[in-house]
Amino acid sequence: MKPLPRKWTRAGLKAMDSVRPAKGAPVTGKKDPGAGNGDKPAAVRRMFGAIAGRYDAMNRLMTLGQDQKWRRMAIAQAGLSRGARLLDVGAGTGGLCLAALTRDEHARVTAVDFTEAMIAGGRQRLAGRPIAWCAADALHLPFADARFDAVVSGYLLRNVADIHQALAEQARVVKPGGRVVILDTCPPAKGVFHPLVMAHLCWVVPMLGRIVTGDRDAYTYLPQSTMGFLQPAQMVAAMRAAGLLPVRHRRLMFGTVAIHVGQRPEGGQ
Numbered sequence: 001m002k003p004l005p006r007k008w009t010r011a012g013l014k015a016m017d018s019v020r021p022a023k024g025a026p027v028t029g030k031k032d033p034g035a036g037n038g039d040k041p042a043a044v045r046r047m048f049g050a051i052a053g054r055y056d057a058m059n060r061l062m063t064l065g066q067d068q069k070w071r072r073m074a075i076a077q078a079g080l081s082r083g084a085r086l087l088d089v090g091a092g093t094g095g096l097c098l099a100a101l102t103r104d105e106h107a108r109v110t111a112v113d114f115t116e117a118m119i120a121g122g123r124q125r126l127a128g129r130p131i132a133w134c135a136a137d138a139l140h141l142p143f144a145d146a147r148f149d150a151v152v153s154g155y156l157l158r159n160v161a162d163i164h165q166a167l168a169e170q171a172r173v174v175k176p177g178g179r180v181v182i183l184d185t186c187p188p189a190k191g192v193f194h195p196l197v198m199a200h201l202c203w204v205v206p207m208l209g210r211i212v213t214g215d216r217d218a219y220t221y222l223p224q225s226t227m228g229f230l231q232p233a234q235m236v237a238a239m240r241a242a243g244l245l246p247v248r249h250r251r252l253m254f255g256t257v258a259i260h261v262g263q264r265p266e267g268g269q
């Protein structure tokens with residue numbers, strides 16, 4: 001298995017930094033939206049069940065088509081060799097699975113999600129693609145240790161009730177030397193575009209969500225959960241706490257989206 005390079009290899013990814021978390025940087029507590037929330041899984045499942053049919057259209061619209069590019073970037077960071085075994089956790093309608101199979105048609109892809117309507121949408125959209133769909137909880141993955149060459153997730157971790165448990169599961173099922181790649185939104189970085197970004201996130205997205213999906217709540221939840229989610233440095237710390245080392249990340253889209261890449265050490269338990 002290839003080691004995680006010191007720098008991202010693709011041109012244009014030079015801006016990625018390897019963050020050493022500040023001493024004592026919190027990885028739990030108020031910033032963790034799921035901490036101690038027993039009702040969250042049911043609410044999340046209901047919400048995605050309600051918007052499943054328009055989920056992809058809404059993604060395209062609110063990111064101006066960038067979301068597919070980010071998925072391709074995330075898959076590129078998984079470091080997969082031909083025919084590798086990939087797990088997509090919280091796969092939804094299979095956007096990351098499709099990016100993986102477009103990159104390597106021989107990839108052996110397993111897609112896990114706990115919302116039946118999202119899986120049904122994915123099965124329909126990607127009919128004929130060699131994907132093993134699996135209804136399961138990201139906090140209790142039904143796979144043996146070290147089963148996959150890489151594990152990816154897109155916009156999952158903001159939604160789980162226990163980020164640390166989800167990361168521990170991903171670290172458990174990836175092979176030693178394999179990578180865990182996380183694509184998710186994050187609280188926007190401060191900067192000249194911050195007011196515009198906040199207006200897009202807190203006003204434009206809920207409005208588009210209401211028009212496109214008929215569900216304003218789901219797209220009010222998106223900015224709320226994004227603002228309450230871990231900062232990239234905190235995510236680095238959480239991934240390290242799950243035993244992934246080294247961990248690197250890069251922010252995208254005015255700092256509202258981040259890709260984190262961690263590696264399970266060779267010889268890890």
Ligand SMILES: C[S@@+](CC[C@H](N)C(=O)[O-])C[C@H]1O[C@@H](n2cnc3c(N)ncnc32)[C@H](O)[C@@H]1O
Pocket residue numbers: 041044045048089090091092093094095096112113114115118136137138139153154155156159160161
């Ligand atoms: C925002 S969607 C992302 C879908 C897809 N990964 C993508 O890139 O578009 C989040 C998905 O995570 C799933 N999810 C949330 N919590 C989960 C959990 N604990 N176990 C399994 N799936 C979960 C939801 O059902 C939903 O389909």
